[in-house]
Amino acid sequence: MQWSMRRIEIALIHFLDSQMCFKRDIDPVATYVKPVALDVESIRSDVDSIASDVESVISDMESIVKDVESVANDVESITTDVESVATDVESTGIHQTSLAGDLICFNSSSFYCNINNSINYKVSPSWQTSLLLS
Incomplete structure (x- = not known):
């Protein structure tokens, strides 16, 4: 089948017209997609910030646990000292x-x-x- 120049020209016009319709259909979608993409980027940044805050809280909690353990050790040492004094007092009558x-x-x-x-x-x-x- 042989294509005439006119047929090729008509096919090309239809193709370009379909591309223009596609572009016309895509442009409104693009105007909605861009703000959504910016929102997604903002949310990602917020998630990163929250993750950093959580890591900081975990570090603070670990420090508090160490402090509580230290206080518990101090209390245990004081208890031992008091028991020792009580034993000394008992032994002297x-x-x-x-x-x-x-x-x-x-x-x-x-x-x-x-x-x-x-x-x-x-x-x-x-x-x-x-x-x-x-």
Whole structure:
């Protein structure tokens, strides 16, 4: 089949016309797609920022956990020290008789103590020592 110049020209006109229709149909879509693409980029940026904030919060929480563990260790150490003092007090024969703000103790050797920011104790009438608690 042989194409005449007129037929080729008509086919070309139809092709170009279809391309123009396609472009006319695409242009309005493009005007909607561009803002959506910008919104998607903005959302991606927000997600990156949120991810960074989450990482920062996780780091802060890890630091808090370390601080709490340190405080727990300090409390455990203080508990051990208090238990040691209690053991020492028991071994020297001091007995608690009153606990109302002050701790008053006695034993059979005229031994007394008063705990109110300090420990005062007396072993015998001729000998007295004071120990300040820190």
